[in-house]
Amino acid sequence: MTFCPEEEFIREDCISCGTCAEVCPSHAIQMLDGYPAFNRDLCIGCGHCGVFCPANSFGLEPLPGNAATEQQYRSLLEIRRSIRYYSDKVPSEDEISALTSVLSQSPTGVNQQGITVRVVKGPDAVGRLVKPVQKMLKILHFTGLLHIIGKITGMSDYIGRLRGGEDMIFRGAPVVLFFFVPRRNPTGRTDGVVAATAVMYQAVSMGMGTLWNGVAERIYPFVGSWHTARTSKTRLTAVLCVGYPALQPKWKAPPRIYKVF
Numbered sequence: 655m656t657f658c659p660e661e662e663f664i665r666e667d668c669i670s671c672g673t674c675a676e677v678c679p680s681h682a683i684q685m686l687d688g689y690p691a692f693n694r695d696l697c698i699g700c701g702h703c704g705v706f707c708p709a710n711s712f713g714l715e716p717l718p719g720n721a722a723t724e725q726q727y728r729s730l731l732e733i734r735r736s737i738r739y740y741s742d743k744v745p746s747e748d749e750i751s752a753l754t755s756v757l758s759q760s761p762t763g764v765n766q767q768g769i770t771v772r773v774v775k776g777p778d779a780v781g782r783l784v785k786p787v788q789k790m791l792k793i794l795h796f797t798g799l800l801h802i803i804g805k806i807t808g809m810s811d812y813i814g815r816l817r818g819g820e821d822m823i824f825r826g827a828p829v830v831l832f833f834f835v836p837r838r839n840p841t842g843r844t845d846g847v848v849a850a851t852a853v854m855y856q857a858v859s860m861g862m863g864t865l866w867n868g869v870a871e872r873i874y875p876f877v878g879s880w881h882t883a884r885t886s887k888t889r890l891t892a893v894l895c896v897g898y899p900a901l902q903p904k905w906k907a908p909p910r911i912y913k914v915f
């Protein structure tokens with residue numbers, strides 16, 4: 655699965671220019687007798703050697719000819735809005751595959767570490783996710799702890815509605831994506847958040863909308879369940895709801911505050 659330059663290298667195509675060795679960020683390539691020699695222990699599988707090779711002696715696919723313009727990129731940013739009202743249309747398997755396929759282009763701190771995404775699809779599945787949280791809240795309510803938690807967090811109203819059966823977490827999203835990164839991970843949670851952001855804009859480009867789910871990301875590590883199966887040695891890093899919006903934004907959102915030094 656991971657790009658291995660030593661295995662992909664086509665000796666007959668090599669023009670011995672040394673570019674691969676020059677651009678390798680981890681010094682995993684040395685030129686020996688006019689050809690690259692690879693050190694697998696140092697290689698991070700980033701593919702730079704192949705990307706910059708003038709003779710394509712690593713057999714990579716050609717780049718797309720038409721890069722997005724600045725205006726297209728800005729439009730994508732501007733039309734994105736968090737979605738809390740979804741239409742009944744459940745994204746198809748093909749649409750979900752198209753969404754998650756951008757993970758192969760998402761940057762990570764170490765290219766070989768990989769992101770794991772659990773796709774939870776359909777209103778029934780989301781209902782099954784919400785129930786354990788509501789059960790937990792009921793227990794906390796009977797012990798009196800919920801009242802105290804509500805007071806401390808100032809979220810009594812929110813918690814009360816959630817306990818009462820309202821889906822305040824996923825808001826009826828037809829698809830929920832749980833992003834996991836390896837537990838031992840030099841760049842921490844960041845890789846998963848970057849990956850989820852890439853998927854978010856892919857969704858917008860396909861006419862869908864998303865909702866980040868900070869609440870689920872905090873709560874769900876405590877609610878081990880069927881949706882976290884096959885994710886051992888990883889940790890949850892981002893949760894993104896995806897679906898077709900029931901309401902379309904009509905105007906640009908007011909600008910956000912930021913500082914540039």
Ligand SMILES: Cc1cc2nc3c(=O)[nH]c(=O)nc-3n(C[C@H](O)[C@H](O)[C@H](O)COP(=O)(O)O)c2cc1C
Nearest residue numbers: 734735736737738822823865866867868869870907
């Ligand atoms: C990391 C992150 C976590 C978020 N968590 C939640 C959440 O748990 N529930 C929710 O309703 N909105 C959540 N949001 C959405 C923000 O509240 C939303 O982005 C904000 O209302 C601005 O609206 P906009 O996305 O339409 O610009 C989250 C956003 C981010 C970036």
